[in-house]
Amino acid sequence: MGRRMDMRFDLAQKAQDDGAFVMAATPPAKGCGGQYCDRCEVRDQAICADLDEKQRVALNRIGRRVSLQAGQTVMWEGDSSTLVANVIEGTLKLSTSTGDGREQIVGVVYASDFIGRPFGARTPHSVTALTDARLCLYPRGTFDGFAREHPALEHRLLQRTLDDLDRTRAWMLLLGRKNAREKVATLLLDMHRRLRADRAGVIELPLSRQQIADVLGLTIETVSRQIGDLKRMGVIALAGRRGVRIVDAGRLEGMAEGE
Amino acid sequence: MGRRMDMRFDLAQKAQDDGAFVMAATPPAKGCGGQYCDRCEVRDQAICADLDEKQRVALNRIGRRVSLQAGQTVMWEGDSSTLVANVIEGTLKLSTSTGDGREQIVGVVYASDFIGRPFGARTPHSVTALTDARLCLYPRGTFDGFAREHPALEHRLLQRTLDDLDRTRAWMLLLGRKNAREKVATLLLDMHRRLRADRAGVIELPLSRQQIADVLGLTIETVSRQIGDLKRMGVIALAGRRGVRIVDAGRLEGMAEGE
DNA sequence: CTTATGCATTGACCTCTGTCAAAGCCCGCA
DNA sequence: TGCGGGCTTTGACAGAGGTCAATGCATAAG
Numbered sequence: 153m154g155r156r157m158d159m160r161f162d163l164a165q166k167a168q169d170d171g172a173f174v175m176a177a178t179p180p181a182k183g184c185g186g187q188y189c190d191r192c193e194v195r196d197q198a199i200c201a202d203l204d205e206k207q208r209v210a211l212n213r214i215g216r217r218v219s220l221q222a223g224q225t226v227m228w229e230g231d232s233s234t235l236v237a238n239v240i241e242g243t244l245k246l247s248t249s250t251g252d253g254r255e256q257i258v259g260v261v262y263a264s265d266f267i268g269r270p271f272g273a274r275t276p277h278s279v280t281a282l283t284d285a286r287l288c289l290y291p292r293g294t295f296d297g298f299a300r301e302h303p304a305l306e307h308r309l310l311q312r313t314l315d316d317l318d319r320t321r322a323w324m325l326l327l328g329r330k331n332a333r334e335k336v337a338t339l340l341l342d343m344h345r346r347l348r349a350d351r352a353g354v355i356e357l358p359l360s361r362q363q364i365a366d367v368l369g370l371t372i373e374t375v376s377r378q379i380g381d382l383k384r385m386g387v388i389a390l391a392g393r394r395g396v397r398i399v400d401a402g403r404l405e406g407m408a409e410g411e
Numbered sequence: 412m413g414r415r416m417d418m419r420f421d422l423a424q425k426a427q428d429d430g431a432f433v434m435a436a437t438p439p440a441k442g443c444g445g446q447y448c449d450r451c452e453v454r455d456q457a458i459c460a461d462l463d464e465k466q467r468v469a470l471n472r473i474g475r476r477v478s479l480q481a482g483q484t485v486m487w488e489g490d491s492s493t494l495v496a497n498v499i500e501g502t503l504k505l506s507t508s509t510g511d512g513r514e515q516i517v518g519v520v521y522a523s524d525f526i527g528r529p530f531g532a533r534t535p536h537s538v539t540a541l542t543d544a545r546l547c548l549y550p551r552g553t554f555d556g557f558a559r560e561h562p563a564l565e566h567r568l569l570q571r572t573l574d575d576l577d578r579t580r581a582w583m584l585l586l587g588r589k590n591a592r593e594k595v596a597t598l599l600l601d602m603h604r605r606l607r608a609d610r611a612g613v614i615e616l617p618l619s620r621q622q623i624a625d626v627l628g629l630t631i632e633t634v635s636r637q638i639g640d641l642k643r644m645g646v647i648a649l650a651g652r653r654g655v656r657i658v659d660a661g662r663l664e665g666m667a668e669g670e
Numbered sequence: 671c672t673t674a675t676g677c678a679t680t681g682a683c684c685t686c687t688g689t690c691a692a693a694g695c696c697c698g699c700a
Numbered sequence: 701t702g703c704g705g706g707c708t709t710t711g712a713c714a715g716a717g718g719t720c721a722a723t724g725c726a727t728a729a730g
Contacts, residue, residue, distance in 0.1 A: 248584045250668065255588070256588045276581065300566065303565065310569045311530055313573055314572055315531075317576045318535040324583060327583055327587045328627070373687085373709080377710080409509065630718055633716090633718075636680080638679095639679070652677070
């Protein structure tokens, strides 16, 4: 565990520095009269979708756009909860760690997803950008107040949270009861469902091997071996470090279920 | 896996029969004018806490009380979502299974908790009584409508769902990254926090060894060995099959964190 | 109080996954 | 185009936890 732990602390340190830098360097919030929303890429999927023009302008007034680079951390596990946000673009991870540095990724969020902990004092997990990303960021207290006054927003947030909970519980079955082969197969299928493949059918994974291991509760070596096996068996094909093409989806699905 | 699987199917079958029987045998719903709520044991903790008298009467009119015996299942994974409920008394488990019968308990719910999947078509996991229990049961569609018209109720539901999600994600760290000793220690501490100990300091676990294994992603044998070790080390004492007394809480906490 | 039944414990063994260590190979950079 | 560093792969080995099987022991029925 020594090796792994050291690496963790390096990463955490690095991310923290980067994160602090970016947050400080972001221009101050300014009222932007809703013009962002009009051309917002996710406005029909995000929790603000059911707000009318006037409400959206009001919400916009309390938020601001922020850009993140891959690797930057927006929120830290255990910190007091001061920010929430909509993801406009990019992929981020939610993660927790044990005291001795073992990490578990507890969620991966995509464009239009919501992050942060509204109505609560503490952030229960860290949030880190896996790719470059853009957020629509709100101060938590202000957002809470706005949400309480807009049931349509709260309802959307509830729906989203219920869906997250379902997905998270489904992932518990994977963590507790699936073996390495089933875990890797399930993840590849899951990513294939969420990410768009290019014309060659290749998807670009937003996760490194170590991060895949952290999602699946495995080590990087086991992940590497499983992916290698799947490639040798002709079920998937690899394109560089992050590219994957699913060659035999049926067989991969069978493997995900342990057949 | 053969042995385990057979047992699973027996259990599932048995529970299903029992469950069907009880649900059919329950007297039909009748308007009860809110008199149940007045003496409800959980009315200040459940999601109905913030409703006023009139609203509570209206909610009560769409619900009914149901008693369950230990082992009975109220909802099945994958079924269409037709019921939601408040838990008045007792402990229940939420569980999912793989196609070949491996089970994972994805949640344990106690008095005042909410069960079922509002605003969704499918029940994502089964719900089974671990002890005798009493529920305040609502038809899902009717409940959904009521909730949409009562933001105070939806807000409580949101808060509860956010808390559940936090707890569930914390459990993912345990499933993915903790070893058997840490898992068992964590569970015992968690139960000790939730359940009231008698004057001798003994808590009665609502879970059998197999169910503990299903919560922790272990086998019954590993759970048994770990509990045996903790007893031999003098960290806990056992009283019958279900009784546990924590002798050295500090040491147990250390073990839960992997020290 | 005795007995039967099912849950729990214990033991022996094995396998999957983790650990440690050494190459290998992308990919950005010069 | 060549180089360097970090990520990834591969190999050898160890050990935690799973599997199979037998025994022990609460609990409830008689």
